[in-house]
Amino acid sequence: MDQEGIQSFLIVFSIIAFALALTVILLFAIFQKRKNKLVRIQQETENKFKEEIIETQIEIREETLRNISWELHDNIGQLLTLAKIQLNEADETCGNVSEASETISECLKELRNLSKLINPDTFTSLTLIEALEMEIERFNRMKYLETTLEYNLETFDLNTKVETIIFRMLQEFFTNTIKHSKATQLKVKLTYSEETLEIKAEDNGVGFDVSQLSRGIGLSNIKNRAKIIGADAIIESKKGEGTQFLLTYKNK
Template structure:
């Protein structure tokens, strides 16, 4: 009888000791996981901020390259043409009028370029406006035939998302202009039920997507899309062009 009571007592004492120990162990495990999660969130935040800063720098660098091309290939050619007209005008009113008209066009292009690179204009520009301006430049420079379309009712996007999206799009544009030999570029923004879908397609020479986004910055584009929790897909076929699709679902405020 006493031995049975002693056994019960030892069991109770064991349980009383094990319960606090188990609680301490659970607390330690929970705290370690919590700290690890916080560290991962901080690292993710730093990665995003670094990527955001890098994207802003790259956008500025790409814009400066675009300015250089436009000054040389567009405005420079117009001014040179006006100079040649004047040199060969022999003071004929018709040739002088043609020269004045060419210089007027060059001045308009210079004003448009000045507006596009104004820091305040860029800061207050939406993603749609920035993309539209890029495509307008392609048309002016006769780089490529382009079409820009908006479907649905546009909604405001977070500024940080716009920077990342614009850099991805800008990089795709750059690859199209420099490498694809495309003659047509189509861009469509779909807005529906707080979901954004961007589709960009060219009719260039394409490439092998099995290369797993290696080369010409495609892997970098996919990495950036993940940072803003969006899905990015690139499909391409040799001699049939390349298509970029970006999708992100937003939550109603």
Template sequence: MVSQNGGQEVSAIIATFVFILLIVVIIILFLVFIKRKNKLLTEKQQAKREFENAIAETQIEIREQTLRNISWELHDNIGQLLTLAKIQLHQLDNTNENVAEVSDTISKSLTELRALSKLINPDALKNIMLPEALSLEIARFNRLNFIEATLTINGDEEIIDDKAEIILFRILQEFFSNTIKHAKASKLDVSLNYENNLLTIIAKDNGKGFDKSEYRLNKGIGLQNMKSRGKLIGAEIELESELEKGTKLTIIHYL
């Protein structure tokens, strides 16, 4: 009997030990789960903050670029038109022909000012779709004889997330800036292709191009910056270039 009771006590002790061990393991697993969950939440919140910061920085860059564009246009285009109108006024000899010339110059100035009024709105991209924003840019390039530019839209236009539009516009703005300032291109062709919830944007110039094997040049035109921006919205960025044959930017964005 003593031996039997002793065996029961040992079994009870073992059972108690196993139960306590099981409880400890469950608690440890629960704490590990909570820790990982909190880590994931923290990483998610940090990623969200970084995304919002990137969007805010991009909006600021767009505004700064827009203000620079306006400054150039006021000085180089509208300023010249108004100066011409002033000269024409001094040369008036009360002939209908001269009056018509002054009227035409002033009309052109007003047209330029109306075009600028659309760009000067800091929230322009919130009020217009990406195709219209690009159309304004292309029209400006042609109007100021910066470059011969075209915009082609294929397929039915689809709604793009506001933040994605800002990122896409800024990527293209960087490419346009390089094409006009550094590529010595005479033509710029841009196309938006909508198909099966997919937007493919192609921007191509006929400039001097560059050797892709030279990373320094890639970095110089903002390739890495374009790719990092594209990554924020899940867009694929590809830049192709060949010396003396131009550069082609392809953006693939899933809608």
């Protein structure tokens, strides 16, 4: 083969090799794109499935709370009312009877307030601020701990479902504060501006190691509920330095 033939062969071979390499690269790119798409679809499906499970769990809890609320109001409330009537018909000269009647009246009042606060239907008539005020007033009345609430707006436009979930998250935090923190103070602050709601709740309790957060069902529920409404929820704590709950929600 002469020199010119060799050059022609090399040119043809180079073109073929380049075409093959380009084909392999294109096929790999197409494969990678399809793979990434499948992974993304799988991830989205998994995330949607998890969200549906969480939503179902929340719906079950809310329905349970609704039933408990009705039970407290209709059954236990009626029994306490009957007991009060019976005491009033007893010998009123006895001081113990009068004191017992007053105690039952206070029990009825607290029972009705609690019934409202755990009933999801409450948010059809109460705003988030009003529900929080009721909850915090209850803490102060029962002398659980000294509690304060600050906010820059009394009302803001939030979906009822979102308000309910935010309130339940705060209730989870309050419950953990009362049960485990040994705190004497609880402060809650809500700031709403430019369709962004920021909430900061903090106690002065014993604190805990946040690396153990996954072991706490209540505080883990806060994270799960936040995912449902697309909010950012952060729990910060150090032993001996209390606990903070920070929530940021962008109103859509």
